[in-house]
Amino acid sequence: MRGSHYYHEANVVSNIRETIRVNTLVLRLNEGLNMAPGQFLMVWRPGEGEIPVTPSLIQGETLSLTIEKVGFTSNRLASLKPGEKVFLRGPLGNGFNLSLPGRYLLIGGGTGAASLTPAYLSLASKGVEALFLVGARDTENLVYISRLKELGVRFKVATDDGSEGFKGTLPEFFEELVSKDRFENVLTIGPEKMMVKIAEKCVDYGISCQVSLVRIVKCGLGLCGSCVLDPFGLRVCVDGPVFYGEKILGSDFGRFMRDEAGRRIEIVQ
Amino acid sequence: MRGSHYYHEANVVSNIRETIRVNTLVLRLNEGLNMAPGQFLMVWRPGEGEIPVTPSLIQGETLSLTIEKVGFTSNRLASLKPGEKVFLRGPLGNGFNLSLPGRYLLIGGGTGAASLTPAYLSLASKGVEALFLVGARDTENLVYISRLKELGVRFKVATDDGSEGFKGTLPEFFEELVSKDRFENVLTIGPEKMMVKIAEKCVDYGISCQVSLVRIVKCGLGLCGSCVLDPFGLRVCVDGPVFYGEKILGSDFGRFMRDEAGRRIEIVQ
Amino acid sequence: MKMEVASLVLRSPLIVASGVLGSSGSLIKNVSENPSVGAVVTKTVTYKPRNGYENPTVVDLGYGFLNAMGLPNPGYLDYKVELASIKRDLEVPLIVSIGPSNGEEAGKMVEALNSVADGFEVNVSCPHAKNLGLEVGSDVQTVRKIVKAVRESTGKPVLVKISPNVTDFVDVARSAVDAGADAITAINTVRGMAIDVNAMKPVLSNLYGGLSGKAIHPVAVRIVYELYEKLEVPIVGCGGVYDWKDAVELMLAGATAVQIGSAIAYRKMSLNVFNEIEKGIIEYLTTKGFSSIRELVGLAHNS
Amino acid sequence: MKMEVASLVLRSPLIVASGVLGSSGSLIKNVSENPSVGAVVTKTVTYKPRNGYENPTVVDLGYGFLNAMGLPNPGYLDYKVELASIKRDLEVPLIVSIGPSNGEEAGKMVEALNSVADGFEVNVSCPHAKNLGLEVGSDVQTVRKIVKAVRESTGKPVLVKISPNVTDFVDVARSAVDAGADAITAINTVRGMAIDVNAMKPVLSNLYGGLSGKAIHPVAVRIVYELYEKLEVPIVGCGGVYDWKDAVELMLAGATAVQIGSAIAYRKMSLNVFNEIEKGIIEYLTTKGFSSIRELVGLAHNS
Numbered sequence A, B: 001m002r003g004s005h006y007y008h009e010a011n012v013v014s015n016i017r018e019t020i021r022v023n024t025l026v027l028r029l030n031e032g033l034n035m036a037p038g039q040f041l042m043v044w045r046p047g048e049g050e051i052p053v054t055p056s057l058i059q060g061e062t063l064s065l066t067i068e069k070v071g072f073t074s075n076r077l078a079s080l081k082p083g084e085k086v087f088l089r090g091p092l093g094n095g096f097n098l099s100l101p102g103r104y105l106l107i108g109g110g111t112g113a114a115s116l117t118p119a120y121l122s123l124a125s126k127g128v129e130a131l132f133l134v135g136a137r138d139t140e141n142l143v144y145i146s147r148l149k150e151l152g153v154r155f156k157v158a159t160d161d162g163s164e165g166f167k168g169t170l171p172e173f174f175e176e177l178v179s180k181d182r183f184e185n186v187l188t189i190g191p192e193k194m195m196v197k198i199a200e201k202c203v204d205y206g207i208s209c210q211v212s213l214v215r216i217v218k219c220g221l222g223l224c225g226s227c228v229l230d231p232f233g234l235r236v237c238v239d240g241p242v243f244y245g246e247k248i249l250g251s252d253f254g255r256f257m258r259d260e261a262g263r264r265i266e267i268v269q
Numbered sequence C, D: 001m002k003m004e005v006a007s008l009v010l011r012s013p014l015i016v017a018s019g020v021l022g023s024s025g026s027l028i029k030n031v032s033e034n035p036s037v038g039a040v041v042t043k044t045v046t047y048k049p050r051n052g053y054e055n056p057t058v059v060d061l062g063y064g065f066l067n068a069m070g071l072p073n074p075g076y077l078d079y080k081v082e083l084a085s086i087k088r089d090l091e092v093p094l095i096v097s098i099g100p101s102n103g104e105e106a107g108k109m110v111e112a113l114n115s116v117a118d119g120f121e122v123n124v125s126c127p128h129a130k131n132l133g134l135e136v137g138s139d140v141q142t143v144r145k146i147v148k149a150v151r152e153s154t155g156k157p158v159l160v161k162i163s164p165n166v167t168d169f170v171d172v173a174r175s176a177v178d179a180g181a182d183a184i185t186a187i188n189t190v191r192g193m194a195i196d197v198n199a200m201k202p203v204l205s206n207l208y209g210g211l212s213g214k215a216i217h218p219v220a221v222r223i224v225y226e227l228y229e230k231l232e233v234p235i236v237g238c239g240g241v242y243d244w245k246d247a248v249e250l251m252l253a254g255a256t257a258v259q260i261g262s263a264i265a266y267r268k269m270s271l272n273v274f275n276e277i278e279k280g281i282i283e284y285l286t287t288k289g290f291s292s293i294r295e296l297v298g299l300a301h302n303s
């Protein structure tokens, strides 16, 4: 941390438009970050805020961030030009457990498809069998597909409207797949309502399921309690962001989060 | 350092009267200190001061300090009773280099005889040949002799008045010995005027000579400049207390020191 | 290790400091199940809800943290509901931290929160919130008015948390005691700043923030020591307690109980630090031949 | 890396802080031979000789030091002789630190020392000396009188070193500038205390002392940043500089030059720290495309 005093500097190499709401920034650092898939970074632009992001590629000094424009900071980041700089704090959080035995099914909704990629590549490099499901409302909202192809990822697509691949939601696609095929492990990043459904099905099928949660991360160090998952008092930034689904079903997972002021609010997606 | 927050606690096991001015405290600690011969400790009695002392025995959790009563703190320490406590900070300083090849001659004047003992024992345990010269004004002022016997140390005595052993000063005795016998290394602790004479002779004879200096030690950490040896700007507490004689001949060694206020004063002994 | 502070009976002298658990009621409840936790101080709640400052809000210095959260909290009305939902199940006293900007706010908040609180801690020492915290806490008159309003609105123990950034912290503490405070908590964070050499800008969006952790421990010891000599009320020590020695050091200086904040960071399910510290203190008491922790309090003083 | 502070021309912006070399003139001379050292501030000298406090005078905290040396020094008359003996051979400006307890002492000392000094640093900020340092430095009027007396006794650059222990340090600094100070040095140590859990007593014979080193770095950055916005004179940063990043951080905050104290401890012949820091800064300037160190000063500010 201190070594980089206090942030790692990164240069934007390119900015790739994924969809109308999502861009991928390719970054170059001066040093590799030694990050595990599923860990996240705090991405800072002085004067423009700092937000948590789980990278969509980690390759030595090259990193990519796939960012959905939801508010001020994400909009600013998503519109950076080559040569502009961002400042990175981390790696933070726990990352996925990729040493569990058996085959892996990765399920990514929205930018989650991008953020799951490093986990896929890590499994593939160890020769572990893995299949990647990518979902979105429609073709226009699919992210990172061309990059997945480039990287040689074995993936299948689901769209709600059937404009590409399986017609239906990711939980539906998942249900169909596991009824035919056996997977020992599921990793998922996406909207919480979707992840809850998948985690519940995994319990039924006896599949280990790891989900990556999003909460308001402020300190990222387990210090401020902003990212807490009630009622367990788990801090998403240090105890997570990855949790075993069965351990947090029945909690606020998929149902409630806290806003910046600490008010408990309902999760709609 | 911090582990012991901030001092090691030691209990006085016994207090042995050496001479009218010198006592040896045998201490017991809760843990060994991992000290090298020639390193020193800051010995603290809350409300009664803290002074630097080079231990006269280092044996696991047992330590002894041989203390000459020169002022308030040393008088208090020298009169402690079994069961009373002292608090130790250290080990500090560099210690002797005991891995130089050849035979060793150890020359201790005053309490220096005691403080050199750990160096002797360390050499002996490695099978290195060593002879110990102990000197004082007269029999009454010889310290640590009975302990040296107990420990099986090979030693010879010199007294200024000839009341025991060689009649004459340690430099004189040294001169006589080296004219007959060959030593590759000298280690000495004692009055500086004496150490200067020995260091000068060592240069003449081509013998490596290590001397242990005394200055006003306050911080013991190289921070306050109180213990400085001019004109080299060597700090006795971190660069020393042990120096190679030939490196500091011609400096204030044996001639000047600084008092508590930093005034340069002449060394008389 | 039972202990009494003001009239609060604590099963352990180790208290969770304000702010480090965020605003989560259920987290407070979970924490209270740790037998080494003696009491919990809530996140400071203000009159109106606050989102806090924009990120970055915290800098990790290695030897401590710098934070400018900006007192994010749901406001006292919402927070009351949250605390009420867990109060019945709590195993330890709940000390509600309030951050009023004047006496009127203080009175209203305390009246509303009285039913869920076992005691109050008045935060007049947050070093980075506008019109709150230190901005009120460096003025002896304002502190007096606020504490008086709190005192008049509750019969429960009132702690006042003071700042090390004020030269005359003794006067501030004394005016709090004169106005009815039952105990003083010392200290809140020390003002500081971090600038990133790559970004060439202050890291915190608020520019400066409050230093906590190891770095401020000697400052806390000094202030507790001085307050112990100058005041008659109990002092709750806070600042850089990472292990049992740090806790004992504050007690020897004069703290009746000790709060722990920064040390909670980083640790998974992280309240082990409380167990370790309690264990260490118990061993220390045994080794040194004390029969109760009370005997330690203020022992470093000459009298 | 040439640099100017007040009217002192420095070959490097790295200055040896007051106190860490003791009173040794020859040590100052040796240090000045290190090409990365830009200037040396002497140990603070007082009107009368002082032995300083009894040991223990320093506590090692790992992340810094606590010291209460008690300003040991030979007194200004003896010290003048010592400094005169080396002055001719010095390769860098000699800044003589004085610790007067009033204007009269200040005037006399400066008049006497004028012939050996290239500049003066007025220490009104030592946190542990009776009737000196902070005891004079927390009173704006006394500071004004002392600095005025210094100003009237010398045409050489006058730095005034301020304390972080005073809430209104900006007022103190401003009154020093109004009275004629050419630059402000910030900061001296932060008041603190350490108690040994075995001895159950404060370690320092003076009970409390001044915290230096890493622990106070964020405090120094904050104060330099604030002074840079409020004052027109150059600021010399000091506090917890251990590596080039710490130095750059102070410069970005507004320091024209940087002093180094605690980092000198422990290292054998220990001035390597100056070489390493200078090297680091030069690399940083190159990497970031700056042509002079001057461009860094105050760069973290918005304007």
Ligand SMILES: Cc1cc2nc3c(=O)[nH]c(=O)nc-3n(C[C@H](O)[C@H](O)[C@H](O)COP(=O)(O)OP(=O)(O)OC[C@H]3O[C@@H](n4cnc5c(N)ncnc54)[C@H](O)[C@@H]3O)c2cc1C
Pocket (backbone or CB within 6 Å): A040, A049, A051, A052, A053, A054, A055, A066, A067, A068, A069, A070, A071, A072, A073, A074, A075, A111, A115, A213, A214, A215, A216, A217, A241, A259, A260
């Ligand atoms: C561990 C982790 C990894 C993440 N990885 C990615 C990623 O790879 N790509 C990506 O696009 N996004 C990711 N996010 C979410 C991203 O951090 C938020 O979208 C971002 O913080 C919004 O900031 P903003 O300033 O753009 O929006 P704001 O203006 O702050 O807010 C816009 C909306 O988003 C909500 N929001 C704000 N901050 C957060 C937050 N930290 N967490 C959840 N909701 C928030 C607000 O309540 C509001 O409704 C991740 C979040 C976490 C916790």
Ligand SMILES: Cc1cc2nc3c(=O)[nH]c(=O)nc-3n(C[C@H](O)[C@H](O)[C@H](O)COP(=O)(O)OP(=O)(O)OC[C@H]3O[C@@H](n4cnc5c(N)ncnc54)[C@H](O)[C@@H]3O)c2cc1C
Pocket (backbone or CB within 6 Å): B040, B049, B051, B052, B053, B054, B055, B066, B067, B068, B069, B070, B071, B072, B073, B074, B075, B111, B115, B213, B214, B215, B216, B217, B241, B259, B260
């Ligand atoms: C590395 C080192 C190892 C030492 N080992 C031993 C040892 O094993 N046994 C032993 O008896 N003594 C040893 N000394 C010397 C011992 O530290 C001093 O005698 C002691 O500090 C005097 O303290 P006091 O309070 O008793 O006397 P004070 O009242 O402080 O002084 C009495 C006289 O001694 C001088 N003096 C005070 N402090 C020191 C000091 N730190 N160094 C030199 N002279 C001083 C004073 O100027 C005065 O003339 C050692 C000193 C050093 C630096």
Ligand SMILES: Cc1cc2nc3c(=O)[nH]c(=O)nc-3n(C[C@H](O)[C@H](O)[C@H](O)COP(=O)(O)O)c2cc1C
Pocket (backbone or CB within 6 Å): A223, A224, C017, C018, C019, C020, C043, C044, C065, C067, C069, C071, C097, C123, C126, C161, C187, C188, C189, C211, C212, C213, C214, C216, C238, C239, C240, C241, C259, C260, C261, C262, C263
């Ligand atoms: C992230 C964070 C948030 C804090 N929030 C509050 C707060 O809301 N109210 C308060 O009185 N103190 C707050 N504090 C200060 C702590 O309660 C405590 O006084 C300080 O951190 C020193 O203790 P420590 O060194 O154990 O952390 C906060 C500290 C941190 C690190």
Ligand SMILES: Cc1cc2nc3c(=O)[nH]c(=O)nc-3n(C[C@H](O)[C@H](O)[C@H](O)COP(=O)(O)O)c2cc1C
Pocket (backbone or CB within 6 Å): B223, B224, D017, D018, D019, D020, D043, D044, D065, D067, D069, D071, D097, D123, D126, D161, D187, D188, D189, D211, D212, D213, D214, D216, D238, D239, D240, D241, D259, D260, D261, D262, D263
């Ligand atoms: C042992 C020691 C002695 C000091 N003596 C003085 C002094 O005589 N005069 C002074 O102005 N500052 C003195 N200081 C303070 C330093 O000059 C400096 O302001 C402080 O240590 C912070 O810088 P640092 O963190 O680099 O050490 C002393 C500091 C130490 C550690």
Ligand code: FES
Pocket (backbone or CB within 6 Å): A216, A217, A218, A219, A220, A221, A222, A223, A224, A225, A226, A227, A228, A235, A236, A237, A238
């Ligand atoms: S963001 Fe602060 S605890 Fe997780």
Ligand code: FES
Pocket (backbone or CB within 6 Å): B216, B217, B218, B219, B220, B221, B222, B223, B224, B225, B226, B227, B228, B235, B236, B237, B238
């Ligand atoms: S005693 Fe302080 S430098 Fe040696």
